[in-house]
Amino acid sequence: MLTRLSPLSELATRLRAAEFPLAAGWRAVDEWFRPWAAQPGLRDELRTQLRALSSTQAAKVLRSSRETTTHFAWCLLDSPSDPFSFWLHEYKAQADWREGYADSVHNHRYHFCTTILRGDYLHERYETTVDAGTGLITSARRRRSMLCQAGACITMLADEFHRIPEAADGTMTFLVKSRPVSSFSISFDPATGIGHRHVPVEVRLGELADRI
Numbered sequence: 015m016l017t018r019l020s021p022l023s024e025l026a027t028r029l030r031a032a033e034f035p036l037a038a039g040w041r042a043v044d045e046w047f048r049p050w051a052a053q054p055g056l057r058d059e060l061r062t063q064l065r066a067l068s069s070t071q072a073a074k075v076l077r078s079s080r081e082t083t084t085h086f087a088w089c090l091l092d093s094p095s096d097p098f099s100f101w102l103h104e105y106k107a108q109a110d111w112r113e114g115y116a117d118s119v120h121n122h123r124y125h126f127c128t129t130i131l132r133g134d135y136l137h138e139r140y141e142t143t144v145d146a147g148t149g150l151i152t153s154a155r156r157r158r159s160m161l162c163q164a165g166a167c168i169t170m171l172a173d174e175f176h177r178i179p180e181a182a183d184g185t186m187t188f189l190v191k192s193r194p195v196s197s198f199s200i201s202f203d204p205a206t207g208i209g210h211r212h213v214p215v216e217v218r219l220g221e222l223a224d225r226i
Contacts, residue, residue: 021059022091022100025050025190029098036097037192040125043098044169047190051129051167060102060131060188083112084178097193103128105135105185113203116178119154120201123194123214127169133185134163140175142202150209151175151202172196177204 028046029036036043067075078089084106091100111117119140137160143153154175162168170176172195198213 020063021050021053021056022063026091026096026098026100029190030096032097037125037195040127040169040171040192043125043190043192044127044167047127047129047169048167051127051188052165056129057131082115084116084181099191099193101189101191102131103187103189105133105181105183105187107183108180116181118201118203118210119151119175119177121175121199122170122172123196123199125169125171125192125195126189127167128187128189129167130162130164131186131188132164133182134161135178135181135185136160137162137168138177138179140177142175144200145209148209149200150211151200152209153207154202154204172199175202 025047028050029043032039032042034042075089078092080087080089086104086106088102088104089099090102093099105116119138119142138156139158140154141157142151142155144150145152156177172192197217198211200209200211202209
């Protein structure tokens with residue numbers, strides 16, 4: 015008798031079986047992700063899987079997860095041998111947001127697909143102007159704004175820019191990310207017109223001794 019794979023195992027198996035580098039063919043991942051995300055009962059099955067974590071598994075999730083200014087990023091799967099990782103984003107109450115993350119115009123070091131499990135958020139896509147000398151964003155023009163509700167799917171490539179200025183309390187999303195295709199990301203604050211470059215700590219480690 016065949017036992018049905020859990021949703022996360024099902025998606026991971028499909029991604030591991032890809033016959034091409036995932037980061038180079040992320041549009042194909044989007045085509046797989048959308049029907050997977052639309053399966054009935056996905057939220058219930060993810061909830062059941064989280065409740066069944068052993069103490070060792072729960073400790074691993076805690077070690078790999080982090081808090082940002084706008085949400086908690088829970089790492090569900092991140093094996094060095096996989097060309098992808100799985101995450102849950104738990105958005106904070108809007109009153110608890112601090113400026114500088116999801117609510118800025120930004121890109122990412124990786125490609126990703128996401129689906130909203132509960133709640134909703136306002137999602138904006140932008141065209142940006144990047145200074146050739148500094149590599150920072152100098153201006154941004156909003157080209158699309160949409161209220162995305164539970165069940166919605168979004169795909170972003172690393173060279174695309176977006177912003178989430180508002181999220182309903184209790185909003186939760188699931189994401190599958192590629193491995194980084196860039197060593198940094200950039201952001202822009204529309205209110206101040208200031209751009210920033212973001213280099214993760216792991217990239218800086220190799221130069222740490224030289225900076226002492």
